[in-house]
Amino acid sequence: MTRPITGRVVPEQWRPTGAPAPRREPGTARIAVDLLGGDQAPAVVVDGALRAFADDPTLHLTLVGPAEAADAVVAAVHPARRHRLTTVLGGTAADAVAAGQADALVSAGDTAVTVLSAARALGRWPGIRRPPLAAVLPTAAGRLVLLDVGSTVDPDEETLATHARLGAAYATAVHGLAEPRVGLLTIGTEHGKGDRLRRAAARLLQDLPLNYAGLVEGSDVVLGRAADVVVTDGFTGNVLLKALEAATRPKETDETPAAVLLGVHGVVVVCHGAATGTDLAKGIAFAADLHRHRRIDVVQRGIA
Amino acid sequence: MTRPITGRVVPEQWRPTGAPAPRREPGTARIAVDLLGGDQAPAVVVDGALRAFADDPTLHLTLVGPAEAADAVVAAVHPARRHRLTTVLGGTAADAVAAGQADALVSAGDTAVTVLSAARALGRWPGIRRPPLAAVLPTAAGRLVLLDVGSTVDPDEETLATHARLGAAYATAVHGLAEPRVGLLTIGTEHGKGDRLRRAAARLLQDLPLNYAGLVEGSDVVLGRAADVVVTDGFTGNVLLKALEAATRPKETDETPAAVLLGVHGVVVVCHGAATGTDLAKGIAFAADLHRHRRIDVVQRGIA
Missing domain, CATH: 3.40.718.10 (Isopropylmalate Dehydrogenase)
Known part of the structure; x- marks a missing residue:
């Protein structure tokens, strides 16, 4: 699966000119979605992203992947709500979290690739060699x-x-x-x-x-x-x-129907490759919940 | 789990004096049942043996285990049908098959013990080190x-x-x-x-x-x-x-709900430790079917 690396670009037409990139606000959660992850990507991921977005009025999505797939999400969202979408055309979803463009990530892509990219971009907790x-x-x-x-x-x-x-x-x-x-x-x-x-x-x-x-x-x-x-x-x-x-x-x-990675500095939710749009929407909502309640931080304090 | 070894005795009161031990006849199957195998043994095994016996008028059971458990089976069987029961008080069910006292065995006992005793008593097929x-x-x-x-x-x-x-x-x-x-x-x-x-x-x-x-x-x-x-x-x-x-x-x-051992000279059916009486009865019927159709011999020819 090749992923075009075209730099981290947020096309102007998808947010008001001059508007700041979405920032963390109380209750909000900015979820990076790996548009190319999954057996039926990007179609199923687009579907899942739209379902999650429709369900949660404070959700921001950071769409990571090729422009065409991101376009499909943006086009399906009412213009008045597009300020809750950000597109990142280069790098991985974990890179987007590491760069502060999102609070958590969801991927239905290859598990080994997701785990490795998350561990590299976000860093492991002390004493954790192999995040489960x-x-x-x-x-x-x-x-x-x-x-x-x-x-x-x-x-x-x-x-x-x-x-x-x-x-x-x-x-x-x-x-x-x-x-x-x-x-x-x-x-x-x-x-x-x-x-x-x-x-x-x-x-x-x-x-x-x-x-x-x-x-x-x-x-x-x-x-x-x-x-x-x-x-x-x-x-x-x-x-x-x-x-x-x-x-x-x-x-x-x-x-x-998703798993959470434990032992890295960040919220990483992995859906399986055969995930449906509904599964992915649940995965996104799960990631948002983990972020909003700082649950992964609590896990880390629990084993410290 | 200790198993009393009291020698291979077939008490006279359980078959007509002087009657021959049950022999292989067309359609019959002589199944050795491990009375002490299983988490709820012998009660569940006794129950399973009686269910299987009632279901199949040509089935012979070779009851392997302590006299009390074998007694319970015999006592529950109409005297006119007790000639289809044989009791073996010593050794394993695999020993009974190896000695020609049964055509097949069923056990819900410890899997490793059953596999090992079957491989030893019955012998492995050429080229099979670890029967699955x-x-x-x-x-x-x-x-x-x-x-x-x-x-x-x-x-x-x-x-x-x-x-x-x-x-x-x-x-x-x-x-x-x-x-x-x-x-x-x-x-x-x-x-x-x-x-x-x-x-x-x-x-x-x-x-x-x-x-x-x-x-x-x-x-x-x-x-x-x-x-x-x-x-x-x-x-x-x-x-x-x-x-x-x-x-x-x-x-x-x-x-x-049972597994069959492949790669040994004989029919060996293993039920799991938590098997119910119904499960054991199905396991006994399964062993009888494997024997009657010489299915394990066919498997061996298939890989030869």
Whole structure:
């Protein structure tokens, strides 16, 4: 997928001449949208951006991508509301956040590319080498944080332990759980069950200052009774997330079909490549919520 | 879980004095049932055995485990039908099959223990070092063979390639597919997606004499459009299977909630530890079907 780099240009016709670029205001959220991210990009992203924009009268969108796609969004917006749109023709959505042109980013593009560009442009938190992607799943018992869902496919046990702390901090900051139960995903709940990675990680997790709930199984990710946070490698997490999305999609849920990157200085929401316009709109609204409530800052303070 | 070893005794009161032990007859199937296997054993196993027995008038059961549990089955069976029950108080269900006391075995016990005891007692096929467990999943597009679902948690790429061949042979022998499409489970369908193991396995799979369908994702295991057989490591497969069972259980399906061991000389069906009596009855019926149609022999010929 090639992305034309034509410099950071905000065409004059899309905002009043001389008007300042949108600034952060109470309640507003400026979301950078990766117009070229996703299997059906840019059409689906344009659709999602317009849906999110229509739903939220204080939302600003920073449209990152080729002019034609940005044009399609602008053309569909009433001229009186176009001051809430900014177009950035060059660089990545993460660059736009790093440059202060947006408060958060949403992408349905290649996960590895998004994670890498976000980590580079925004910087990692101290002590975080491999920022994980966390997804929130609806369960019979409430909400469950599953991580990593695709950022790091070959982690070591130290990485899993760090991800456990990040997931617990997220469940506290976002789900309001004082002492979230953290489970390690494996293939049986008896002591020692699992592969080499899991056996090594279990030893680390039980010594961490968190509410370690021990080993959990695939069914626990669905039922939610055993843990509020489930830690796994990005390969297993991604396979599991995509399978469960396919298995439960007809039911529709309130949960956002998107994942949030933890461990970088900024709000980064990743939708999957097959996201629909509705999915992307939910992802944008999710990013706006994370920004408005400074939730990622709270997560960082939680693990500091 | 301790298993009393009291020798191979068939108490006289449970079959007519002097009557021969049940022999293979056309249509009959003698299934060894591991009475101590499963989280709720032996109660659930007794329940499952009785359900299967009631459903199938030509079924013989070889009850492997402690006398009290076997007694419970025998006591619940009409005396006129007790000649279809045999009790074996010592050894494993695999030992009973190896000794000719049964044609197939069903266990909901510890998977690793069952696989190991079956491989030892029955012997592996030539060229098979690590026999995989194959599960059949219902999908929107039909049936799908997922393997391995828990036998080998840290396989190398050669093992995945062997499992791909076994899965394809199973889909041909049991599902009647002449050229089943075999997919490699990973986290994206673009070339090179996945962890080290998947990248190495993809190179091997494309050179095998099978209908390699390339990389597939978690959603494909549910939707079934991309492949008839999906190959993965036993860790990911087990996590995925348990999650999907929990996610889809309320719908109830016709598929047997059990896995079959491929690559050993014999019919070995593994139910999961949380299997209900109904699940176990289905597992027993599945084992009987595999035996009656010599399906595992056909699989072996398919890969020879």
